[in-house]
Amino acid sequence: MKLLILLKKELIDQIRDRRMILAALFMPAIIVPLLLVFMTLEPSMGETRSPVRVAIDAGSVGLQEIVRTSFTDPRFILSDVPTEVVRDGRADVGLESLPTDGETASFALHYDPARRVSELAYTRVHSVLQTHFAGAERRTDARSIRAAPIRSELENSSLLTLSLLLPVFLMVFSASTTMSSAVDLSAGEKERSTIETLLSTNISRSDIVAGKILAAFVVGITAVAALLTGMIISSWFFPGITGGVSLLGVVGLPSIFLIGVHMIVCVLLFASLGMATGLYAKSVKEGTVLTLPVIVLASALSSGLIGGDPYVFDPFLLAIPIANASFVIRSILYGSPDYSAFMQSVAVNSVCAAVFFFASSYLMNREAVISRS
Amino acid sequence: MLELRGICKRFPGQPDAALSGVSCTVNKGESVALVGENGAGKSTLVRILSQILRQDAGTVFLDSVDVLQNPEYMKHRTATLFSGESSLYDRLTARENIVYHARLNGIRKSHYEHHLAALIEELSLSRYIDDRVSTFSRGMKQRTAIARTLITNPEFVILDEPSSGLDIIAIESVKAIISRLGMDGKTILFSSHSLDEILCAQRVIILHAGRIVCDSPVDRFLPGRGEDIPAYLRD
Numbered sequence: 001m002k003l004l005i006l007l008k009k010e011l012i013d014q015i016r017d018r019r020m021i022l023a024a025l026f027m028p029a030i031i032v033p034l035l036l037v038f039m040t041l042e043p044s045m046g047e048t049r050s051p052v053r054v055a056i057d058a059g060s061v062g063l064q065e066i067v068r069t070s071f072t073d074p075r076f077i078l079s080d081v082p083t084e085v086v087r088d089g090r091a092d093v094g095l096e097s098l099p100t101d102g103e104t105a106s107f108a109l110h111y112d113p114a115r116r117v118s119e120l121a122y123t124r125v126h127s128v129l130q131t132h133f134a135g136a137e138r139r140t141d142a143r144s145i146r147a148a149p150i151r152s153e154l155e156n157s158s159l160l161t162l163s164l165l166l167p168v169f170l171m172v173f174s175a176s177t178t179m180s181s182a183v184d185l186s187a188g189e190k191e192r193s194t195i196e197t198l199l200s201t202n203i204s205r206s207d208i209v210a211g212k213i214l215a216a217f218v219v220g221i222t223a224v225a226a227l228l229t230g231m232i233i234s235s236w237f238f239p240g241i242t243g244g245v246s247l248l249g250v251v252g253l254p255s256i257f258l259i260g261v262h263m264i265v266c267v268l269l270f271a272s273l274g275m276a277t278g279l280y281a282k283s284v285k286e287g288t289v290l291t292l293p294v295i296v297l298a299s300a301l302s303s304g305l306i307g308g309d310p311y312v313f314d315p316f317l318l319a320i321p322i323a324n325a326s327f328v329i330r331s332i333l334y335g336s337p338d339y340s341a342f343m344q345s346v347a348v349n350s351v352c353a354a355v356f357f358f359a360s361s362y363l364m365n366r367e368a369v370i371s372r373s
Numbered sequence: 374m375l376e377l378r379g380i381c382k383r384f385p386g387q388p389d390a391a392l393s394g395v396s397c398t399v400n401k402g403e404s405v406a407l408v409g410e411n412g413a414g415k416s417t418l419v420r421i422l423s424q425i426l427r428q429d430a431g432t433v434f435l436d437s438v439d440v441l442q443n444p445e446y447m448k449h450r451t452a453t454l455f456s457g458e459s460s461l462y463d464r465l466t467a468r469e470n471i472v473y474h475a476r477l478n479g480i481r482k483s484h485y486e487h488h489l490a491a492l493i494e495e496l497s498l499s500r501y502i503d504d505r506v507s508t509f510s511r512g513m514k515q516r517t518a519i520a521r522t523l524i525t526n527p528e529f530v531i532l533d534e535p536s537s538g539l540d541i542i543a544i545e546s547v548k549a550i551i552s553r554l555g556m557d558g559k560t561i562l563f564s565s566h567s568l569d570e571i572l573c574a575q576r577v578i579i580l581h582a583g584r585i586v587c588d589s590p591v592d593r594f595l596p597g598r599g600e601d602i603p604a605y606l607r608d
Contacts, residue, residue, distance in 0.1 A: 193460045197521075200423040200455075201477040202448045367426055 017286070051075045052092050052121045055082035059097025060107060066132050067095070070124040083110045086118065087150050089311030089336045093121040098146070108148040114159040114334070117309050122147070154244040161243035162250055163333050164304055166231070167326035170263060171302035173227050175270045175295045178220030182274025183287035185212040186360075191284055196370055205364045209279075213271045213357060220267035228256055255332050262332075262342065265349040266325045270298075272356035279363035282371060302326035310334040318344045321352045375399040375422075375529060375560065380431035382417055382583075391417040393583045395431070399562055399576075401528075404555040406571040406591070407564040409580035415564040416456060418580070419533045422562070423453040435529070449478075452527035454518055456534040456564070463507035467498060467517040470506060475524045485524055492520040496550070512543035519550060530554055532563035536570055548573050568594075 015021065054067055055077045064076060079085045082094025094110035109129070111122035129145050151159065189195040198208065235246040247256070274291060281287035301323040310330035318324045324345035331338045363369060380395040392414045399405050409415050420426040422433065424444050433440040433447070440447040461470045471492075475485040493499050496516045506514060515535070522530065532551070536544040544567065551573050554561050565571050572591055579587035594601075 192463070193455070194462060196420070196423070196425055196455045197453070197460045197474070198477075199425040200448075200453050201474065202445070202479055203477050370420075370425060 052117075052124075053077060053090065054121075054125070055079050055085035055091035055094035055110075057082055057096050060095040063095060063107070063129070066128060067125055070128045071121075083108075083148070083150055086110045086112055089115075089334065092118045093125055095125070096148070106144040106146060108146045110148045110150050112151060113149045113156045114151055114163070115309055115311065117312065155250075158239075158243035158245035158250050159333065162247065163310070163330045165242075166247075166259075166333065167302040167304070167329045168299055169227060169231075170224060170259070170329065171266070171298040171322055171326065172295060174220050174224050174263060174267050175291075175298040177223040178216050178267050178270040179274030179277065179291040179294065180288065181219040182213065182216035182271050183278035183281065183284055183291060185216060186275055186278025187281045187284045187287040188278070190282070190370065199370065206361050209275060209357065209360045209364050213268075213275050213360065216271040216274055217268050220270060221264060224260060224263045224267060228260060232256065251333055251335065255335075255337070258332055258337065259329050262325060262328055262345070265346050265353065266322065269321060269349045269353040269356070270294075272353045272360060275360040276356045276363060279360055279369060298322050304330070311336065313338060313341060319348060321349050324348055374401050374434075374436060375562075376434040376437075378432045378434070380418070380421060380428045380433070382414075382421065382426065382428050390583050392421075392428070395580075395583070395585055397578055397585060397588055399560060401560055402555070402558045403576060404551065404561040404574045405563075405576045405578060406574035407562060407578050407580065408566075408571055409564075413580040414583040415580055416533055419453065419455070419531055419562075419564065422447075422531055423451065423455075424448060447529075450528045451531065452522045452525050452529075453531040454522040454533060454535055456537055461506045461514055461518055461521070464505065466503050466505055467509070467513075467520075468502045470517060471521045471524050474521045478525045480525055488526060489520075489524060492523055495553075496520050496546075512539050512546075515539055515543065516546065519547070523554075527559070529560045530562070532561065534564050534566070536565065536567055544570065 052071045052074045053076075054074050056064065056067075057080055058078070060082075061078075067076075068074060077085055077091050079091075079094075082091065082096045085091040086094040089112075092111070092115070094108075096108045096110060098106040098108055100106060107129075109122060109126055112118040126145060126147065133145070149156065189198065199205070231242070231247050235242040236248060239246045239249070242250070251259075273294060274287075277290045277294075278284075278287040281290055301320065302325070304326070310327065310333070314327075317327060318341055324341070328338070328342050328345045331341065376398050378396050380392050381390060382392040383390040395414070395418060407415050407418070417426065421428050424440070424447060427441075435447050435450065438446045461467075462473070465473065468489075471489060472485070475489075493502050496519060498513075498516060498520060501509065501513055501517075506517065509517065515538075519532075519535065522532070535551070536547045539547065548570055551561060551563060551570070555573075555575070561574075563570075563574070571577060572595065574591050577587065577589060577591050577594060578585055
C-alpha cells in the first residue's frame with residue numbers, strides 16, 4: 001500500500017514537470033517522423049541513384065547500348081582499367097572485356113559489394129546482359145558475363161562493419177559524453193549554487209561560456225581518442241569484431257588521424273549545443289533529458305540510413321550537421337577521402353557551433369540563468 | 374561610500390515588486406545590518422549590488438561613480454558571500470576554491486599568497502585547507518566561503534545571511550569576523566535573522582515588502598531601549 005502511495009507521489013512529481021514532459025513525449029514524437037521523412041529521400045532497395053556511372057574499356061563499347069536500357073541516362077566512363085575506376089568510386093559498375101575462350105567472348109562485371117548503389121547497378125546490368133545474351137540466336141553472339149567484386153569477402157565485411165558502426169559510435173559517444181559534461185558545467189553550476197559567486201567575479205559572461213565549452217570539448221575529444229584507440233587495439237587482437245580485418249588494416253593510421261581531426265569540429269558543436277541546453281535547463285536532470293533527442297538524432301544521422309554511399313556527393317546532405325561528418329568519415333574509410341566534402345562539413349559544423357555559442361552567451365546574460373528548480 | 378537611489382526591481386510573473394524605491398547610504402568603513410522577513414527583498418538587493426541582477430530603475434553609486442556605467446569599478450572593490458549553500462566546488466579542495474576565486478578576479482599569486490596564509494590562520498582552516506570540500510561540515514564550508522570572499526581584499530564586503538544554518542560556535546566565529554572586518558576599516562553590508570549578529574553592526578536597515586521601513590543606528594534596538602525589530606515587519 002505504501003508502495004502505491006510512493007508511486008503516486010513520484011508520478012505526480014514527474015507529470016508536473018512540464019519541460020520534462022515536453023522532452024520525453026513531444027520531442028521524440030517529432031524526431032522519429034522527421035528521420036523517417038529523411039530516410040524516404042534515400043533510394044529504396046529496388047532503385048538506383050541517377051545517373052549511374054558505368055566504366056567500360058574499349059572491348060566493351062559494343063555493350064553500351066544494351067547497358068543503356070537498364071538505366072535512365074547512364075554515364076559511361078572509358079577506361080583501360082575499369083576495376084580501378086570502380087574502386088576509386090568514380091564509377092558504380094565496370095565492364096571489362098576478357099580474353100576470349102574460343103568462340104564465346106567473356107566480360108567481367110566489376111562492382112563494389114560494400115556499396116549498395118554499386119550492388120544495385122551490378123544487379124541491373126548483369127540481369128539485362130544475361131537476358132540479352134541468353135536469347136542469342138548464334139553461338140558467336142553469346143557472351144559470358146562474370147561477376148567480379150572488387151573487394152574480397154573479408155575486406156567487404158570489414159568495410160561494411162566499420163562504415164556502419166564507426167560513424168555511429170563516434171557520434172553517439174562524443175555527443176553523450178560532451179553534452180553530459182556541458183550540462184553538468186552549466187545546469188550543474190546552478191544546482192550546486194556556485195553560479196552566483198561565479199557571475200559576481202571579474203570575468204565576462206562570454207569568457208565563462210567559452211571556458212566551459214572548451215572544458216566540455218576536452219572531455220569529448222578525449223572520449224573520441226579513447227574510442228579510436230580502443231578500437232585500434234581491440235580489432236588488432238580480435239579482427240573478428242570489425243568483420244575480419246582490423247581497423248588499421250582497413251585504413252592506415254594517417255586516415256584514422258584524419259577522422260580524429262574531423263571529429264574536433266563535431267565535438268565542438270556538441271559542446272556548444274550542450275552548453276546552450278544546460279543554460280536553458282533549470283536542472284541537470286532537465287538538461288540531460290533535453291539532450292537525449294539530440295543523441296538519438298546524432299545516431300540516426302550518422303548511421304548511413306541517410307546518405308550512406310561514400311562516393312555520392314550530395315550537396316543537401318553536406319548541409320546537415322553530423323550527417324555530413326559521417327559522410328566524410330565513410331569516404332575516409334573507403335580510402336577515397338573527399339577533401340571538398342571535408343572542408344564543407346567542417347564549415348557547416350563550425351557555423352552551427354558558433355550559433356550555439358552565441359545562443360549560450362545570450363542565455364548566460366539573461367537574469368533567469370541564476371534560477372534553479 | 375555606497376549610495377542607492379530609488380532602486381526598483383520586479384520579477385516577471387510576480388504580482389508585487391521585489392524592491393520599491395530603495396534608497397540608502399552606506400558610509401565607508403561602516404557596518405550595516407540588513408534585516409527583513411523572508412521575501413522582503415534582501416537577497417534581491419544583494420544580487421543587484423553584486424551586479425548579477427540589474428535594477429529596473431534607480432541608480433547605485435560607489436564613491437560617486439555610477440556603477441551601471443562602470444561595472445568594473447564596483448566589481449574590483451566588492452566581494453559577496455551569497456546565502457544558502459556555501460557555493461563551493463565540492464570536487465576541489467578548500468585552497469583550490471579560494472585560489473580559483475582569486476585568479477578569476479585577476480589577483481596574482483604574489484598578491485594573494487600572504488593574504489591566504491593569514492585567512493587560513495584566522496578562520497582555522499589549516500587542518501582542512503587541502504581537503505576536498507565534499508568532506509566538510511557546514512561550518513567548515515561557510516568558513517571556507519568567507520575566506521574565498523575575503524581573498525580579494527575588497528573594500529566593500531556583502532554577506533548574505535553568513536550565519537545561516539550554522540551552530541552556535543560557528544555563529545560566534547562569524548560575528549568575530551564581521552567585527553574584525555569593521556575594525557580593519559572595511560565597509561560591510563550583511564543580512565541576518567539573528568538579533569545577536571545584527572547588534573554587531575553600527576546601523577540597521579529594515580526591509581519590509583521591498584521597502585525600507587527603518588534606517589537607524591543599532592543603539593535603538595539594544596536590549597532595554599524599547600525598540601523592537603519585528604514591530605517594523607508587521608503590516
